[in-house]
Amino acid sequence: MVYIYDTTLRDGAQTRGVSFSLEDKLRITQALDDLGIHYIEGGWPGSNPKDLAYFDKVKKLNLKNSKIVAFSSTKRKKIKVEEDPNIQQLIKTEVPAVTIFGKSWDLHATEGLNITLEENLELIFETIKYLKNYFDEVFFDAEHFFDGYKSNPEYAIKTLKAAEEAGADCLVLCDTNGGTLWYETEEIIDNVLKEVNTPLGIHAHNDADMAVVNSLIAVKKGAIQVQGTINGLGERTGNANLCSIIPNLVLKMGIKTIPEEKLKKLYEVSRLVSELSNRPHPVNLPYVGDNAFAHKAGVHVSAVEKNPKMYEHIEPEKVGNRRKIMISELSGRSNVISKARELGIELSKDAPEVKKILSRIKELEAKGYHFEGAEASFELLLKETMGLTKKYFELKGFRVLTEKRSENEEAYAEATIKVEIPEDVAKERNIEERVEHTAAEGRGPVEALDKALRKALEKFYPSIKEVKLTDYKVRILNEAAGTEASPRVLIESTDGKKKWGTVGVSPNIIEASWLALVDALKYKLMKDEEGEESNG
Structure with missing residues (x-):
């Protein structure tokens, strides 16, 4: 049995640009529990108020599969373990398990902590020994273990033995700098197994793009705990990606870990973490990326x-x-x-x-169109070509002006537009005047054009009010052409129920935007009509 230990809420939260709110952390916890993750590291209660609040709130969640773990360092030097505030904060969490990290690289003990090698061993031993009185399980994260072993193998092993003698339930070998290659991992774990009897775990970072493979090798060698994060979040280049590790263990290696039926939730959890991280979901992720299949x-x-x-x-x-x-x-x-x-x-x-x-x-x-991110435009193209959708409106002309009145004032734009709707639509809605001529202002020309178009059409199609533009991207197709280059505009829209992408290409960026905007609204109207037909 291999136990999955998720550290998204701590190590993953150290990703540049990521900051989970307390509510985010609780939602992710619930999702990880539903996935069947065995251990969820909630954070370092002694480091900040948010993590402390998390351990209070998480008790109210009805978790069915996961154990919550608190994280901290070994006690400080020259302070009794029972008087160390960080250690006491751990005890107050009342969670079933705790992970303590300690230095296993002699360089970090002597230069980082400015203590002797023997004093470092005492910190490890005393902390774990003390915490065994308060927690069902105590895990030891041997920080920088692989680099420490390469530098001073005898001392690195001594740190593991200190934790083992103190009663640690799992010795987690950490590739903290993420630079260890697979054959080094294999050789070092073989040597460790000759020296200790306590079960091993693995905690790998991805700086050499080895985190997943090093984790799988560790399991192959007998490790019973794998630490990682959803989507490989983490400092620098990230941690081992559990979204790759878990299906590899279950589907490829046939190793018992989370139940296979739970794997169906993996994509959903991956997307949730991306959403709450406020980051685009990486499309090229194995298994859970949108390009994976x-x-x-x-x-x-x-x-x-x-x-x-x-x-x-x-x-x-x-x-x-x-x-x-x-x-x-x-x-x-x-x-x-x-x-x-x-x-x-x-x-x-x-x-x-x-x-x-x-x-x-x-x-x-x-001409530069790109339908991979604009499936709504493709659906319109297909159905229009086959005569399966109708014409909802016709452009009679638009004009966009941008004005800046002084150096200290922001520029603003104004769009004027004239559209005409088909005769059958006017009759259906009992509207005599089929042409609408209107104007709107915006902070930029695209916003002004978008507002003017909606203003013109809402009289005929009220549901257009539901549509919101959620993303706008411009890509220059022929950069060497300089200011004569053609832009491609990709727009993402939503009506609160679903999202869709549309595209427009033109040498004129305003026209390219117009084409994408028109497709976005036409798609909404087409879907509304299809919904009415199916309901009817």
Whole structure:
């Protein structure tokens, strides 16, 4: 049995730019418990008020699978262990387990703590011995163990033995600097196993891109505890990524750890942590990234349609992910047919619409369009090409002005727009005047244009009020052209129920933005109409 020890709430929270609120930490704790994680390190109660509050609030959660762990250093030098405030804060948490980190690299003892090597061993022994009276389990994180072993193997082993003699339940070997290579990990663990009898754990950082493999090697050598974080969050380049380690252990190595049926929650937990970290979810993460089971080349798609094993190492559903068929200039007929099927449209390989859609995609992508992040624009293109959606409005013209009245005032923009709706829409809504001519202001030209367009259309389509623009990205396609370069605008929108992406390309950035904005609103109207038809 291998126990998974999550340190997202402490080590992961040390990621640059990440700051979990107390509520975030509690939500992540509940999600990790649902996933079946064995140990959740809640933080260092002696380091800040937020972590102290967490240990008070977490007691009220009805956790079913996880044990909460408190974290701290060994006692301070020249202070009795029972008088050390950090140690006493640990005891007040009343959690079932605690992790103590201590120096196993002689360099850190003599230069970092400015104590003798023997004094360092005493800190480790006395702290763990004392805490064994208050906790069911006490784990020893041997900080910088691998570097310490390379520098002074005899002393590094002595730190483990001090913890073992004090009663530590697990000796966790830490690659704190993250620079140890796999063959070094293997050799060092073999040597450690000859010296101690207490079960081993592994805590790896990813500075040499070795954290996951070093963790798996440690398990292969007999480690019973693996520490890591969701999505590999952590200082510098991060910690070992549990979203890779867990499925590798369960699905590839056949090792008993969290139940296989719990793996279906992995993608969901990964996305939650990204959301609460206020960071984009990394699309290229193995297992849980949005590209992990995405297929773009036509040959790949054709093969996956016949047998997914040809290009997928596991079934994506096992980790809660799903297969995605991408549309691009590399797309073949299989991509279009598969994508249409996702939208509930059945097309045969020989259907004339397939060739027409494929030709249109390649024509647009030659101009710089990019549908991989704008699936709403693709769905509109497909349905418009097949005559499955109608025209909701027609542009009769727009103008955007930007003005800065003085050096100290911010510039502002004003957009004027004229649109016309089809006759059948006007009759349906009992509206006589089909043309709407209006204006709006904004801090920038795109905001002004967006407001003016909505203002013009809300009279005819009230549900447009629900749409909010949540992200706006501009990419220059031909940078060498300088100010004549063509921009591609990607927009993400939401109506509070779902999100969708749209794209626009033009040598004029305002027109590119307009095209993406129009698609965003047309997509909303199309989905509303489809919903009405299905309800009817």
